Amino acid sequence: AAGVIQSPRHLIKEKRETATLKCYPIPRHDTVYWYQQGPGQDPQFLISFYEKMQSDKGSIPDRFSAQQFSDYHSELNMSSLELGDSALYFCASSLRGDFSYEQYFGPGTRLTVT
Amino acid sequence: DQQVKQNSPSLSVQEGRISILNCDYTNSMFDYFLWYKKYPAEGPTFLISISSIKDKNEDGRFTVFLNKSAKHLSLHIVPSQPGDSAVYFCASSGSARQLTFGSGTQLTVLP
Numbered sequence: 001a002a003g004v005i006q007s008p009r010h011l012i013k014e015k016r017e018t019a020t021l022k023c024y025p026i027p028r029h030d031t032v033y034w035y036q037q038g039p040g041q042d043p044q045f046l047i048s049f050y051e052k053m054q055s056d057k058g059s060i061p062d063r064f065s066a067q068q069f070s071d072y073h074s075e076l077n078m079s080s081l082e083l084g085d086s087a088l089y090f091c092a093s094s095l096r097g098d099f100s101y102e103q104y105f106g107p108g109t110r111l112t113v114t
Numbered sequence: 115d116q117q118v119k120q121n122s123p124s125l126s127v128q129e130g131r132i133s134i135l136n137c138d139y140t141n142s143m144f145d146y147f148l149w150y151k152k153y154p155a156e157g158p159t160f161l162i163s164i165s166s167i168k169d170k171n172e173d174g175r176f177t178v179f180l181n182k183s184a185k186h187l188s189l190h191i192v193p194s195q196p197g198d199s200a201v202y203f204c205a206s207s208g209s210a211r212q213l214t215f216g217s218g219t220q221l222t223v224l225p
Contacts, residue, residue, distance in 0.1 A: 006157075033213070041156070042215040042216060043204065043213075044215075045212040048212060056210045058212060066175065090158070092213075101148070101163065101211060102148065106157050109157075
């Protein structure tokens with residue numbers, strides 16, 4: 001079965017640079033979630049989109065923005081990168097219209113800021 | 115203030131025996147609970163979930179129990195297999211659907 005696809009899998013950037021992470025949800029899923037997992041930490045919710053509209057916002061810095069496109073894929077844009085942004089970034093998708101709470105995660109993008 | 119707590123960072127179990135992973139939560143607005151399994155360098159894999167209107171859900175070797183009055187849930191794996199060795203995250207969800215994760219428990223199943 002098709003899973004959530006994230007690209008790139010690894011990304012190395014320097015401080016103050018920008019980065020764009022992409023997420024392709026499971027086909028038919030209408031909701032995308034972004035999570036950040038720092039070293040030794042549990043995943044923290046950043047932001048979510050339902051039917052291309054921002055749904056909820058968590059601990060996402062103002063330097064980050066995201067959107068969901070007409071084909072339901074989502075992009076997380078990160079500017080003025082800081083060393084502390086180094087983390088695993090997970091995207092998850094779900095079918096909210098099915099009243100489902102289960103979220104299915106992609107393999108993650110490992111961002112390293114040097 | 116951590117709303118979902120997994121107090122055991124690690125657990126070792128002999129192959130064939132039962133693994134019991136525990137999770138506590140503080141937010142009474144949570145109404146759906148999920149368990150995820152995670153290998154290094156991979157995303158969390160959904161295992162099993164339970165709604166707050168139930169106290170037990172079973173799927174093969176995995177059973178989740180929910181005690182709402184104690185704000186406690188547990189995941190039972192019977193029989194445990196070496197392939198079950200991974201980090202297990204408990205997660206909770208409310209009306210906003212975003213997941214709040216515990217800090218995880220590293221399960222090691224010894225052959």
